[in-house]
Amino acid sequence: TNTCSQTTNLGIRGAMLFSVGVFLALVLNLLQVQRNVTLFPPDVISSIFSSAWWVPPCCGTASAIIGLLYPCIDSRLGEPHKFKREWSSVMRCVAVFVGINHASAKVDFANNVQLSLTLAALSIGLWWTFDRSRSGFGLGVSIALLATLATQLLVYNGVFHYQGLQYTSPDFLYIRSWLPCIFFAGVITMGNIGRQLALYEYKFIQEKTHQD
Amino acid sequence: MTLREQLREKISAAFYRHGLLCASYPVPIILFTSASILTCCYPLLRLPLPGTGPVEFTTGVRDYSVPSHEPQGDLGERPDWYRGPPVAYIQQVLVKAAVSPWDSSLVTVDVFRSPLSRAFSLLEEIRNHVHSDSSGIRSLETLCLQVTGLFPGLRRMQSVLPEHGCLLVSPGNYWQNQRELFDSDPDLLKTIQKHEPKGLHTSATLRDLLFGVPGKYTGVSHYNRKRVVTYTITLVLSSYDARFLGSLRARLKQLHPSANCSLRDDHMVHVHFKEEIGIAELIPLVTTYIILFAYIYFSTRKIDMVKSKWGLALAAVVTVLSSLLMSVGLCTLFGLTPTLNGGEIFPYLVVVIGLENVLVLTKSVVSTPVDLEVKLRIAQGLSNESWSIMKNMATELCIILIGYFTLVPAIQEFCLFAVVGLVSDFFLQMFFFTTVLSIDIRRMELADLNRRLPAEAGLPPPKPGPLRPREVPPPPRPSPHTITLQTPAFRNLRLPKRLRVVYFLARTRLAQRIIMVGTVIWIGILVYTDPAGIRTYLAAQVSEQSPLGDPGGGGLPPHLGVAPVFRGGDPTSTLSIHPAPDPTPLPENQSQGHHGSARAGPLPQAPPAVPQITWGAEDEEGWRRLSFRHWPSLFSYYNITLAKRYISILPVIPVTVHVSPQEAIETRHPQDTRHPPPPIPKVSADLQTDLTLYKVAALGLAAGVLLVLLLFCLYRVLCPRNYGQNGVAHGRRRRGDLPCDDYGYSPPVSEISPLLLRGHSMDIECLASDGMLLASCCLAGQIRVWDAQTERHNIDFVGGATEPECLGSEARGPSVSGDGLSEEEDSYPLRHRTAPARPTLFTDQPDLTPLIDTNFTSQPPSHLSTPPREGFDFGGLVERAYIEHEPPSNSTYPSPSSASSSPPSGATADWESSVWAMELRGNLIAAGRSSGKLELWDAVEGSLRCSNEDGVSGITALAFLNNRIVAARLNGSLDFFTVEINKPLCLLQYRGAPGRGSMPPSPCYSSEDVISCQLTRSVQCAHQKPITVLRAAAGRVVTGSQDHTVRIYRLEDSCCLFTLQGHSGGITAIYIDQTMVLASGGQDGAICLWDVLTGSRVSHVYGHRGDVTSLVCTTSCVISSGLDDLICIWDRSTGIKLYSIQQEVGCGASLGVISESLLVTGGQGCVSFWDLNFGDLLQTVYLGQSSDGQGVRQLLVLDNAAIVCDFGSELSLVYVPSVLEKLD
Secondary structure (H helix, E strand, O other), X not given: OHHHHHHHHHHHHHHHHXXXXXXXXHHHHHHXXXXXXXXXXXXXXXXXXXXXXXXXXXXXXXXXHHXXXXXXXXXXXXXXXXXXXXXXXXXXXXHHHHHHHHHHHHOOOOOHHHHHHHHHHHHHHHHHHHOOOHHHHHHHXXXXXXXXXXXXXXXXXXXXXEOOEOOOHHHHHHHHHHHHHHHHHHHHHHHHHHHHHHHHHHHHHHHHHHHO | OOHHHHHHHHHHHHHHHHHHHHHHOHXXXXXXXXXXHHHHHHHHHHOOOOOOOOEEEEEEOOOOOOOOOOOOOOOOOOOOXXXXXXXXXXXXXXXXXXXXXXXXXXXXXXXHHHHHHHHHHHHHHHHHOEEEEOOEEEEHHHHEOEEEOOOOOOHHHOOOOOOEEEOEEOHHHHHOOOHHHHHOOOOHHHHHHHOOOOOOOOOOOHHHHHHOOOHHHHOOOOOOOOOEEEEEEEEXXXXXXXXXXXXXXXXXXXXXXXXXXXXXXXXXXXXXXXXXXXXXHHHHHHHHHHXXXXXXXXXXXXXXXOOOHHHHHHHHHHXXXXXXXXXXXXXXXXXXXXXXXXXXXXXXXXXXXXXXXXXXXXXXXXXXXXXXXHHHHHHHHHHHHHHHHHHHHHHHHHHHHHHHOOOOHHHHHHHHHHHHHHHHHHHHHHHHHHHHHXXXXXXXXXXXXXXXXXXXXXXXXXXXXXXXXOOOOOOOOOHHHHOOOOOHHHOOOOOOHHHHHHHHHHHHOHHHHHHHHHHHHHHHHHHHHOOOOHHHHHHHHHHHHOOOOOOOOOOOOOOOOOOOOOOOXXXXXXXXXXXXXXXXXXXXXXXXXXXXXXXXXXXXXXXXXXXXXXXXXXXXXXXXXXXXXXXXXXXXXXXOOOEOOEEEEOOOEXXXXXXXXXXXXXXXXXXXXXXXXXXXXXXHHHHHHHHHXXXXXXXXXXXXXXXXXXXXXXXXXXXXXXXXXXXXXXXXXXXXXXXXXXXXXXXXXXXXXXXXXXXXXXXXXXXXXXXOEEEEEEOOOOEEEEEOXXXXXXXXXXXXXXXXXXXXXXXXXXXXXXXHHHHHHHHHHHHHHHHHHHHHHHOOOOOOOOOOOOOHHHOOHHHHHOHHHHHHOHHHHHHHXXXXXXXXXXXXXXXXXXXXXXXXXXXXXXXXXXXXXXXXXXXXXXXXXXXXXXXXXXXXXOOEEEEEOOOOOOEEEEEEEOOEEEEEEOOOOEEEEEEEEEOOOXXXXXXXXXXXXXXXXXXXXXXXXXXXXXXXXXXXXXXXXXXEEEEEEOOEEEEEEOOOEEEXXXXXXXXXXXXXXXXXOOEEEEEEOOOOEEEEEEOOOEEEEEEOOOOOEEEEEEOOOOOEEEEEEOOOEEEEXXXXXXXXEEEOOOOOEEEEEEXXXXXXXXXXXXXXXXXXXXXXXXXXXXXXXXXXXXXXXXXXXXXXXXXXOEEXXXXXXXXXXXXXXXXXXXXXXXXXHHHO
């Protein structure tokens, strides 16, 4: 029964992380939509789902994997994450992540290098403020690079059409300068949420083993 | 000392001084802070209020010129958006048309069919209008806004809105601007309705767009009482040409003169539209705000241990908000106008500034020692956290500084705001929040003080005097010595949450007040929005009363329902045209005249039949009555956004059209006459009134339903099902900290008054009861027996028995039996009196005086000289005593010395050893001594009936069931004794064979019986280590030992049935009852439930850190207490912990269950009653005034719902009358 309940817990956690990921993907996509559309179109709801249908589920899956991976790696490395383990801190982290997205969507930067640098600084700041673990940083960087690579491949192969349109060149550059940092910040955020969720389960298991 | 440490020390000292300052002068500092907040926020007054509504600016028409792009500083009143050309100029032609005079032969469709048909000719006129002068020929085509196609996705609009060419909108668009289609349309209203959106109407419908006036003012309906049709033809021009428009205006006026029309035409209005916030923008915004609130919630949840949690949370939020306002204000003051959208960046600012410092401060201050002065606590708390606060602040400033060097204007601006916000937040934290915190903590201390005073004042002065009760005559039942229930308001009573909510609602009359306020607001809104035409009515009343008003004109019915639309304004400015003026000769360029304008003579009909076309002030700017999204939505259909841009609306051109009845009949469609005649106007007015009433009623109903739903939600939120989880929180409450006095409701008073039983000189060691009698044994070896069973719960001291070995002096050993005897002598007459006559004698005597005291030191020393004789005459004396009233038995009464195995030796030998275990059955007390001796005493008479010295190891536990006594010894062996009663004459029936198990549970041994106690079986090495617990019930004996095992024996044949293994520590607690429920608890903190029949383990849970000290089961749950001061309640069938109650440190481990739902626990000088179902503390009863030091160690629940507990040398009997009712 112990393993059964553990898998159930894992499932619940994964589902929560998945839904958070989907929600954030939709909202952040909407922020990007705003950048490109001057006029508020009459049927807005459809614009929420303007990108390909499989993008939000992918984001959700990815966030679930990341959110489960972080506590797992923590326990493997044997250094449980102790830094700022509170829901208020997690909320703060999510807010900063949305803020970074907001800034990248709303603020007009002079050039893409500036955008990249700013976002990179913000992302590192996010990591420093809410994570500060080497494993978190390493995982974040590697996942961000992988994800960027995958996206680029998809785009080159023409699978992924941003908003149903082909990329125009500046748009493409904009996206490319924007992606890695956002991915990194997203990984840190989801890892933070995942760790906080795992903390509950950890407590639960502790209690359980004590009982047995 | 490094620089860092020096700095740290300095900061700490500075914070300390600051804390002292804040706590010393709270009021001036708060005033100062408020003043500075207001000062800093003052510049905000100059900022425009945020909002998305359009802004207007009016200029004259004559000297109008397109504003330049460059900002012009000197034009102060000119808004800064008024730059450059507008998106478009709007020219509306307002048409009012009516069939005049009205003919009774006309049908309702005629009211609007022919007036609408005039739109086509007017359109033609406008389209074909050409103005030519020196600068060239201009037509509408050259000036109007050319559109190039509808926004994709508006297929349904395609047929009605112009797709290309001039943007010219009129009702004619419904019929593609073709008169033929209009004429052949059998049902105009249906065509109009066809394009209306189904369901909820949005603010700008197609009908509004095409008609240019709000739908209800058009008059296009079957119920048009005024028979005037109003619509506009809207021209959208891309450039302004005053001369062309002037000629058009003149031309239309000439064609359709509006006599007495005094509309002003010298002002044009520029309307600037803000950026619209659509759903696409709203969703991220809402998301950020949700995250923000979650952040604030999770942060403020951590505030604890303060007087008013919500107050402090509010102060924290106020701190953050006002620091933001201050930063915006300061930035504005220094000329930095915010260009960022405040609503968007606000959540991020709050997150950056954060609530952390506030919480850290609170926690730090709260964790300082409570006994310090408030000032010092604040100062200490501040200085403790000073370093981390400063460090965080510096880090944040650094991050923001880095952000500033990104050189992106938007980010720079954000950073600037954040820096100012951080600094002002720091300022507010240091001054405002710290002061509020100091006030709060002071309040808390005051409240504590107030609470304690009455509780102590209620206690009687402590009685001085030695402990020994002999010297102190017991008080003649002074009521207060039992007290301890405080005044009702300060009662420790835990109400269920839902009750507290109800009390709160009742006390504040919240619902009533909300309803009242809601009603007032609702009435206010009603008056303001005026749906029923109250204002019109009032205006009519006023005009009626004024001398200038036409008394005959007040034809308005006095009831509110009539809401004439065009008549209601200022009567002096409304002028009516009764007969239409003669049409002027048609000018040259009219391509399509209206023929036959000659009317068939004015019909001499009643004046109401003539529709009145009036022009009022409200027509001047009729577009104002439209939704403010009217123009944006019109333009958005052509993919033109008005956000942050403006349009200019030119003065309307009024057009009055009168259609003769003949023409109306001519333009009729054949099907028009088939429509039913309109209802009588009066009825329609009533209908309108009714409709309004219905609307109002529906609104009220909806409000009521909403309120109910809201309350229901409130209830659900505040009353979650997991009541037990709260037990932990309130279990920790200090004594005197009362939950319910905050609400001002005193709980129903139930009298629970403990009775104090004094007599023991040392701490009470053992306590036993069989329901009737209560036996207690103290460290001194005294056993006292009390009657626990009288109705009026007055205890009567029945007999003091034995043993004065309090000093343990060997020298007196031989004399002891003499002492015992002398006691018997003393008590003899009394016993004689009380035993038979006790009920009648004492029911009316509330006095609890111990009638006999057995302190041997007061005995005459003469007894010391004759120990042996007295000792041997013991039995004889007893016998003699009973001869008086029981003559038949005396002759055959054998000498105790001969009948029983060892009473004489037992009675005399062992006074040095102390009593380790005691049991009471019937009137026999079984006492196990440390020397290994088992003694049986008569509880009524106080005489030793027999003793057994077969064992030498100390008896650690005793069980007395039926006629068996089981003694557990220190060496781990278990001895089974049988109590045999030898009836001297066999006159009395033999009461049952020993070991049968069918005897009544409390056999009554008469004093003549010769009782002997035989060791039937001794199980050596029952356990490897000392037996710690022994319980017997249901024919089973269960032992627990330090060797981690539990054994079950059958009582009848002393056969060991099971050895239960499962604990990893010594057994400390066992519970078994008649239903064969067996639970055991050990030093490992584990609790095991066993099946007694099979010896298998049912469940195994870990509940305590440290020993399980006590275990009780009810039918549904297991209650355990541990050394960790936790009381856990487990579900018996599943072994799941339901909840736990955290008790005070050092609380007794004693537990008792009075009924299925009532748990009683012992505390420091008090017992607490808990509701088992909810884990709520019901009541705490304090046992005595000197109770603080002594914990309740043992607690015994008697059958009549009384509780006996010992604390120190005193016993307390708490009788719970209300519980009896619950038991039923």
